[in-house]
Amino acid sequence: MSENIVSIKGLGVHYPIVGGWFGEKKIVKAVDNINIDIKRGQFFGLVGESGSGKTTLGRAILQAAPISKGEITFNDGERKFDVKSLKNQDLLDFRRRAQLIFQDPYAALSPRMTVRDIIAEPLEVMKLTENKEETNQRVRDIASECRLNIEHLRRFPHAFSGGQRQRISIARALVANPDFLVADESVAALDVSIQADILNLLKSLQKEHGLTFLFISHDLSVVAHVCDVVAVMYLGQIVEMAPNKALFRKPRHPYTAALLSAIPSLDPDAESQAIKLEGEIPSPLSPPSGCRFHTRCPHAKPRCSEEAPEWRQIDEEHFVSCHFADELNL
Amino acid sequence: MVAPLVSVRDLTVQFNTDEGRITAVNKVSFDIGPGEVLGLVGESGSGKSVTAKSLMKLNAGNTVYGPDSKITLNVDDKEIDVLSLTKPEDLLYIRGGAVSMVFQEPMASFAPALTIGKQMSETLRLHLKVSKKEAKSIAIDMLARVGISDAPTRFDQYVFELSGGMRQRAMIAMALSTKPKLLIADEPTTALDVTIQAQVLDLMQDLVEEYQMAILFITHDLGVIAQVADRITVMYLGQHVETGSVRSVLNNPQHPYTKGLMKAIPKLDDLDAPLTPIPGDIPSPLERPNGCVFHTRCSEFIEGQCSINEPEMKLVTNEHDVACFAAEKLLNSNTQEATS
Known part of the structure; x- marks a missing residue:
């Protein structure tokens, strides 16, 4: 039995764009050449700035974005799926096992359905229960696990605050008893006092149900607190991946180091040590040659613009894609 | 003492x-001195933006200002009573002239x-x-x-041709081109990535020094406040609960709400520290709690006092005030x- 629940090899998600006056075709490589494994029971963090391809990668794993290159294998111990070629009943079976929690709890819930109907929908669509009694029982169980009141089930989403709505979204994702969940910026729209509550809820659900999470976020301090392993994305590629503490204590890629240094400290007396990155993230339509980060990297050398760095292991479970990761003292 | 640039007294909206x-x-008061950066912190729905917009009288038509509310602006040796202004040309002098505003979502403001x-x-x-050319x-x-x-x-x-x-x-x-005396920055970096946020914050600090203007900096991110502000006012449900110098408030928070916020924020220097949420949700503004507005979620709730009486702002140390019975008692x- 393999211990990897998701295994990604050479994944690329490419979108054709018809642009220009003569219908000239271009390709956006939203995600390119990704090789990672997510182990069962892990809280796997994916961080990066907007436009780096985090969401696309998460969606590709759920077969919600077109897989143009490479392969994704999903194996929960019971069954093995080749995600790219899933169809019909196989796809339904896969969907039950892998679910998504959305970013915006205000947009993700239909205003015309009661909370009970929202949570019950996956069960009804996938015909997972025998009768209505069983459905209701299952909805009540999961709702109380997500700390929702039973009386709340009869109400409509507009009556709830952001934190409560996010708990409804989580209940809906969990009701079909999945093994793997993609949480895409699930706390980004919440206030800090409520964010902590949702993070604690996700962690406790993970422990109880033995879930595996792909936690996508732009907020490094949140990721640092909840994830076991963290991967950093830049312009469609993963530049570094390591166990949480190793990554935050000793980043090996200059981009990770810059991201960490840019987080404003809570201590007013702390001298800002932000590593200044020049410019902004380049367009994925025309990514820079060689290492994609070389245009903004403070340590760039001529080799960086000519040759793309290899994805290699640098330490125990620590992977990086930088020519000079061994020499740099970040 | 130099007169403050802006003085807000008992502002009720x-x-x-x-x-x-x-x-x-509800009854918010604060001063901003010339060249000072005041951070206004609070969660969504705490009244930060409404307070800021009042300084330019920019709130919607259904707004009612309290009878005791007073906002005074001291610019060019003149004292302007902002809330009493009604003539368009008088308002124009403030809006975009003496006071400018930077919004959260630039795509929506251009x-x-x-x-x-x-x-x-x-x-x-x-x-x-x-002239046009100038x-x-x-x-x-x-x-x-x-x-x-x-x-x-x-x-x-056009705006769509520019990155975030x-x-x-x-x-x-655009906001600074008219050389305003006060800049209101409403979550100016919230929509930006951290590396870009660092660039923009740096820029704003340089400009404060160069133009000697004051900033009212609104954000929910205490980290950003710690880096840019001189003083800080914490708001909860339309009320200010704590105010003081950034150092004093962040290093030694007195109000249970401020303390709760500090505990709920993930900190990078201590990855194993548990995250403690503030229990419950912000009450709806339609059902404002009696007494102290925070008592429904407070961990230091005093029976028979907090739910009945409204705490007043009391001095903790020099330049640090808090409105809380528990903090007062302590x-x-x-x-x-100390005296005995």
Whole structure:
């Protein structure tokens, strides 16, 4: 039995764009050449700035974005799926096992359905229960696990605050008893006092149900607190991946180091040590040659613009894609 | 003592809605000195933006200001009572002239069908009475000053042609072009990535020094406040609960709400520290709790006091005030110990 629940090899998600006056075709490589494994029971963090391809990668794993290159294998111990070629009943079976929690709890819930109907929908669509009694029982169980009141089930989403709505979204994702969940910026729209509550809820659900999470976020301090392993994305590629503490204590890629240094400290007396990155993230339509980060990297050398760095292991479970990761003292 | 640039006293803002009169801001007072950066912190719905907009009398038509509310602006040796202004030309002097504002979402604050240059020139010609040509050269200067490369080209571009960080810079350039005395920055970096946020914060700090202007900096991010503000006011449900120098408030928070916020924020220097949420949710402004507004979620709730009486702002140390009975009690016992 393999211990990897998701295994990604050479994944690329490419979108054709018809642009220009003569219908000239271009390709956006939203995600390119990704090789990672997510182990069962892990809280796997994916961080990066907007436009780096985090969401696309998460969606590709759920077969919600077109897989143009490479392969994704999903194996929960019971069954093995080749995600790219899933169809019909196989796809339904896969969907039950892998679910998504959305970013915006205000947009993700239909205003015309009661909370009970929202949570019950996956069960009804996938015909997972025998009768209505069983459905209701299952909805009540999961709702109380997500700390929702039973009386709340009869109400409509507009009556709830952001934190409560996010708990409804989580209940809906969990009701079909999945093994793997993609949480895409699930706390980004919440206030800090409520964010902590949702993070604690996700962690406790993970422990109880033995879930595996792909936690996508732009907020490094949140990721640092909840994830076991963290991967950093830049312009469609993963530049570094390591166990949480190793990554935050000793980043090996200059981009990770810059991201960490840019987080404003809570201590007013702390001298800002932000590593200044020049410019902004380049367009994925025309990514820079060689290492994609070389245009903004403070340590760039001529080799960086000519040759793309290899994805290699640098330490125990620590992977990086930088020519000079061994020499740099970040 | 130098008169403060802005003085807000007992500001109460209510809105008439179909569901009744909602209190958005309740008896808030603060001063901002010339060249000072005041951070206004609070969660969504705490009344930060409504407070800020009151300084320019920008709130919607259904707004009712409290009878005791007073906002005084001291500019050019004049004292302006902002809330009493009604004539468009008087308001124009404040809006975009003496006071400027930078919004959270630059895409929504620029008109999509006009070039950036056109919008900047319009502001300049309205306030500075300059010719079209002069306005253009000031605008291009300003764009270059905020670090936008190739400013003459950008001048003729539309907002959608710029990236997020660029848009926010252009927004700041437009707000600063009339050399305001007070800049209101409403979550100016929330929509930006951290590396870009660092760039924009740096820029704003440089500009404060160069133009000697004051900033009212609104954000929910305490980390950002710690880096840019001199003083901080914490708001909860339309009320200020704690105010003081950034150092004093963040290093030694007195109000249970501020303490709760500090515990709920993930900190990078201690990855194993548990995250402690503040229990419960913010009550709806339609059902404001009696007594202390925070008592429904407070961990230091005092039976028979917090739910009945409203705490007043009391001095903790020099330049640090808090409105909380529990904090007051603790302080009193400490001073008694010290004297005995």
